[in-house]
Amino acid sequence: MNGSSVVEPPDFQAATAAAAAAARASSSEQDEWSASECGFLDPEVQRVMRSGSAAEDITQYPMHGWVDVTKEFHDACAELQPGELAQDMLFGLFEAMSAIEIMDPKMDVGMGFDKQDLPPPSFEAAIAMGAIKLDDLTPSELIGIFDALFSCIVSWLEGNSMDQVLFTCLYLHAPSKIKDKALRVFCTAVRNLIVVIKNIIAGAAVNEEEDFQLYGNSALLGAEKAQPATIFGSLKEVEDELVRKSKQLAAPEDWMAVVHRLRFMRHLFQVIYQVEQMANIESSEETMNEIYKNLNVASELLPLIRRTLDRGTQPEKGSEAPNPMGFSPRIHDRSQPPAFPRSIKIRDRPASYQFLEEMVTRFKYACKVIRHKDYYSALNFFIEYSKKSGQCILSRSVLQSLFSANIRVAHGKQPMKQFLRHSVQIFNSPPVLNTKHPVAADPKVQQHLENFFRYCINMNTFTQFIRICGFNRARQRDKLARLIENFDTIQVDAARLDSLMNQLANEKAMEGNEPLSTALKHSTHFSTWVLYNCFRAMFIFLMSGFELELYAVHEFLYIYWYPYEFLVGFLVSALTRTENILLAQEEYAEHQSKIQSNSGSGGAAKNRKAAKPKKNKKQQRPYRAEIVFYHALLSLCGGMYKAMGALTKDGRVRLPLSKFDNEEIRYNRRFLPFATLTSPPPVSYVEFKNIRDHMMRPSAEELYSYAAKHFDQARNVLESIQNPDQEMLDLLQIARTNFVVMNVLARGHQKEVKRQPEFDFSKHNYFPIIKLK
Amino acid sequence: MSDTDAKEVVKDVQMDSSGPCTESLEKTQPWSYTFCEFEDESQLKVIQNMIDKELSEPYSIYTYRYFVYNWPDLCLFAMDGDRYVGVIVSKLDMTLPGVPQGYIAMLAVDEAYRKQGIGKTLVVMAIEAMALKDAAMVVLETEMTNKPALALYESLGFIRERRLLRYYMNGVDAFRLKLIIQDTGNLPDTDD
Numbered sequence: 001m002n003g004s005s006v007v008e009p010p011d012f013q014a015a016t017a018a019a020a021a022a023a024r025a026s027s028s029e030q031d032e033w034s035a036s037e038c039g040f041l042d043p044e045v046q047r048v049m050r051s052g053s054a055a056e057d058i059t060q061y062p063m064h065g066w067v068d069v070t071k072e073f074h075d076a077c078a079e080l081q082p083g084e085l086a087q088d089m090l091f092g093l094f095e096a097m098s099a100i101e102i103m104d105p106k107m108d109v110g111m112g113f114d115k116q117d118l119p120p121p122s123f124e125a126a127i128a129m130g131a132i133k134l135d136d137l138t139p140s141e142l143i144g145i146f147d148a149l150f151s152c153i154v155s156w157l158e159g160n161s162m163d164q165v166l167f168t169c170l171y172l173h174a175p176s177k178i179k180d181k182a183l184r185v186f187c188t189a190v191r192n193l194i195v196v197i198k199n200i201i202a203g204a205a206v207n208e209e210e211d212f213q214l215y216g217n218s219a220l221l222g223a224e225k226a227q228p229a230t231i232f233g234s235l236k237e238v239e240d241e242l243v244r245k246s247k248q249l250a251a252p253e254d255w256m257a258v259v260h261r262l263r264f265m266r267h268l269f270q271v272i273y274q275v276e277q278m279a280n281i282e283s284s285e286e287t288m289n290e291i292y293k294n295l296n297v298a299s300e301l302l303p304l305i306r307r308t309l310d311r312g313t314q315p316e317k318g319s320e321a322p323n324p325m326g327f328s329p330r331i332h333d334r335s336q337p338p339a340f341p342r343s344i345k346i347r348d349r350p351a352s353y354q355f356l357e358e359m360v361t362r363f364k365y366a367c368k369v370i371r372h373k374d375y376y377s378a379l380n381f382f383i384e385y386s387k388k389s390g391q392c393i394l395s396r397s398v399l400q401s402l403f404s405a406n407i408r409v410a411h412g413k414q415p416m417k418q419f420l421r422h423s424v425q426i427f428n429s430p431p432v433l434n435t436k437h438p439v440a441a442d443p444k445v446q447q448h449l450e451n452f453f454r455y456c457i458n459m460n461t462f463t464q465f466i467r468i469c470g471f472n473r474a475r476q477r478d479k480l481a482r483l484i485e486n487f488d489t490i491q492v493d494a495a496r497l498d499s500l501m502n503q504l505a506n507e508k509a510m511e512g513n514e515p516l517s518t519a520l521k522h523s524t525h526f527s528t529w530v531l532y533n534c535f536r537a538m539f540i541f542l543m544s545g546f547e548l549e550l551y552a553v554h555e556f557l558y559i560y561w562y563p564y565e566f567l568v569g570f571l572v573s574a575l576t577r578t579e580n581i582l583l584a585q586e587e588y589a590e591h592q593s594k595i596q597s598n599s600g601s602g603g604a605a606k607n608r609k610a611a612k613p614k615k616n617k618k619q620q621r622p623y624r625a626e627i628v629f630y631h632a633l634l635s636l637c638g639g640m641y642k643a644m645g646a647l648t649k650d651g652r653v654r655l656p657l658s659k660f661d662n663e664e665i666r667y668n669r670r671f672l673p674f675a676t677l678t679s680p681p682p683v684s685y686v687e688f689k690n691i692r693d694h695m696m697r698p699s700a701e702e703l704y705s706y707a708a709k710h711f712d713q714a715r716n717v718l719e720s721i722q723n724p725d726q727e728m729l730d731l732l733q734i735a736r737t738n739f740v741v742m743n744v745l746a747r748g749h750q751k752e753v754k755r756q757p758e759f760d761f762s763k764h765n766y767f768p769i770i771k772l773k
Numbered sequence: 774m775s776d777t778d779a780k781e782v783v784k785d786v787q788m789d790s791s792g793p794c795t796e797s798l799e800k801t802q803p804w805s806y807t808f809c810e811f812e813d814e815s816q817l818k819v820i821q822n823m824i825d826k827e828l829s830e831p832y833s834i835y836t837y838r839y840f841v842y843n844w845p846d847l848c849l850f851a852m853d854g855d856r857y858v859g860v861i862v863s864k865l866d867m868t869l870p871g872v873p874q875g876y877i878a879m880l881a882v883d884e885a886y887r888k889q890g891i892g893k894t895l896v897v898m899a900i901e902a903m904a905l906k907d908a909a910m911v912v913l914e915t916e917m918t919n920k921p922a923l924a925l926y927e928s929l930g931f932i933r934e935r936r937l938l939r940y941y942m943n944g945v946d947a948f949r950l951k952l953i954i955q956d957t958g959n960l961p962d963t964d965d
Contacts, residue, residue, distance in 0.1 A: 083817060
């Protein structure tokens with residue numbers, strides 16, 4: 001049977017009509033089917049009906065009189081091959097793949113149970129059975145439950161379903177029924193923590209389905225109202241009680257281990273709660289200090305907790321429960337959506353506390369975002385933070401919340417538009433943005449500026465760039481591709497603004513208003529700012545393909561070529577141009593002040609004015625370090641580009657030898673997001689090919705030595721950097737090693753063995769160490 | 774998109790990846806094997822057994838039927854005599870109006886018959902069949918840990934277009950691979 005006839009309407013209609021007829025025959029007394037008998041009371045069916053447009057037809061279906069089509073049905077069936085099915089129009093691949101075959105252990109959750117298995121006990125059943133204690137828990141029992149609950153929180157944050165990790169703890173189902181105060185307060189805190197964490201993650205909106213499951217058993221969570229504001233106090237109270245109690249004991253260590261856990265929970269909870277509250281708070285600096293203090297206490301408690309892990313009850317060997325008492329691992333198996341059974345892995349206790357320790361460190365790092373008061377340095381911070389904290393959804397969300405509870409608000413109540421304006425001023429200080437500037441109050445100028453920044457906000461490009469840094473690394477690349485396209489319209493607008501400012505300056509000059517015109521002297525301030533950010537997005541997009549392992553070895557050549565030939569150079573020239581503008585402005589200001597001081601005031605003022613520019617000189621090279629670093633990256637890209645050229649020429653790179661392969665198509669696909677930009681103009685495959693052909697003209701040995709030279713340059717640049725960070729040291733090692741490898745190959749080593757080398761990216765995400773096998 | 778849920782597996786189909794850098798189909802073509810299309814129900818069990826054996830990811834009977842009865846000509850077998858030793862299951866449909874897109878859902882080769890180019894031959898045959906029907910591109914997903922499969926597809930000119938985090942039920946990441954046969958320019962992605 002061919003594809004089209006499977007969905008041919010006659011077959012389908014015959015089959016459904018016959019099914020209806022058969023159904024009618026079996027219930028002949030009834031004239032009509034009730035809704036429930038048609039399955040319409042099934043919640044799943046109702047949901048589909050509500051959402052589906054075809055629902056109307058279905059409702060009509062049982063209401064009409066029936067026609068006997070048994071014969072037609074059998075005739076239609078005769079046309080089918082054995083095993084063939086009539087396919088509903090709406091039954092596609094998704095439905096086919098979602099179907100569950102009953103009794104297949106890979107698909108049927110129920111197959112995980114033994115015949116002898118008792119149903120998993122609920123909270124009430126467990127109490128009735130005496131399986132869980134509600135009062136007078138020993139320190140060991142409390143520690144066991146607390147540690148298991150921290151493991152569940154961590155496992156939840158790692159993407160597992162809330163029901164299948166957290167709510168397997170029966171105590172969480174109804175904490176108010178727990179009589180033991182420490183346990184009750186702790187469990188209440190966990191429930192509130194869940195609510196607050198969910199709010200933060202939902203608010204930050206940098207989560208994807210693969211990161212985190214936002215939804216869970218809301219019925220269980222809703223049963224007791226969340227009161228996050230009271231948690232800190234009640235934890236403190238029970239801690240104090242236990243401390244008093246333990247003082248009367250000969251061996252207070254066990255109770256103190258309980259206290260440390262309660263205290264850790266209190267400070268962790270307070271941090272998360274305050275982060276959530278950031279949006280509504282006037283003074284963010286003060287809250288930030290509070291958060292930081294709480295984080296410090298939390299991180300001091302963690303070593304104490306980790307030292308006392310063995311004081312708690314431990315999970316039983318072979319059991320799925322993270323603790324012997326209080327957990328019912330399969331309690332929600334039957335309430336899960338109909339899907340294939342997914343294995344749930346709850347982290348063990350040491351690993352969970354390790355996670356929490358790292359998370360607290362990440363939060364502390366996130367607090368430093370408050371220091372970054374302009375776009376340039378904030379973006380740098382977000383990019384670095386993502387490199388270090390990209391895996392943890394809560395850490396990423398917390399940074400977003402701290403930076404801007406609302407997308408239009410940065411650092412407290414400063415509107416985003418104001419923030420961007422301030423940022424451009426910090427970045428390259430366009431004269432018109434200086435409030436003391438003679439034309440700053442000019443309504444025409446103000447209007448143009450207002451329009452530009454409003455446009456930046458409406459396009460959302462800049463704010464979006466920062467937000468994208470909050471997504472997981474794989475999604476970042478997808479989103480950057482779209483972001484880069486957005487830059488084009490803003491570039492156009494920025495260029496227009498620049499030329500307007502220049503025009504204005506010329507007009508003033510024509511009017512004979514020389515000082516004003518000079519002061520207005522405008523360069524390409526706004527376009528440079530926009531382009532610089534666009535280049536950065538392009539660079540991250542391109543290089544992230546290495547980190548995500550998207551590029552085949554034979555593709556490395558053109559990927560490294562583009563930043564070597566263009567992109568890094570663009571970045572350097574944008575920054576150099578910016579520094580030059582700043583310098584020129586500085587010189588002009590100096591010149592002006594000289595004129596003023598010579599003509600007007602006395603000697604004291606002169607001295608003061610003369611001292612000022614000297615101090616500023618140092619500040620006017622704010623991009624020095626970044627430019628130097630880009631020079632190193634440029635040499636590394638050049639080294640890799642020529643190394644790949646040499647290896648290819650030497651026959652050491654496996655090339656696709658298929659009639660389906662087309663390098664031009666691959667090239668175009670890899671640079672697709674850049675194709676829509678006006679600036680930088682897209683570079684066609686033909687241009688690339690010409691440049692590559694030219695590069696590859698020398699012998700392989702010569703090419704190896706050219707590559708070695710680039711790596712040597714990179715090494716020199718990196719060695720010249722004072723106080724290098726870890727990344728620079730890693731790059732230095734890569735440059736050194738590759739320099740040696742290229743020289744070895746240039747001397748004809750392994751000439752007879754044409755094996756593809758190994759490219760080891762373990763030191764750096766963007767640059768490999770080339771290893772000969 | 775429904776087809777993003779179909780999963781793909783290849784186990785050690787590719788020839789030794791540390792071998793010489795130039796390899797061509799001719800050298801490794803297993804001429805002693807025969808290849809045929811899906812014909813009837815009796816072969817369904819064969820497919821199920823071969824795929825089930827290799828896969829962690831379960832497929833319901835409907836998934837198999839969806840593919841083999843809609844696109845029987847894109848379900849191909851490799852045979853050693855009358856023994857089934859390899860299978861590829863794929864489809865071709867319009868994910869965008871007027872743009873036929875091929876999709877390779879499953880590929881498996883019997884363990885005893887690997888490293889002989891059987892998998893590659895099956896993929897090439899399927900792509901050729903798709904190309905005859907004007908396929909603009911062919912896509913598939915594969916586990917990022919499945920190096921032989923990645924090497925196989927790369928040698929045919931596929932690119933790894935996207936990384937899909939925790940795509941499979943076992944928590945492993947996937948790559949979405951794409952081979953563009955006709956350069957349709959700036960085609961939007963159909964698989965987001």
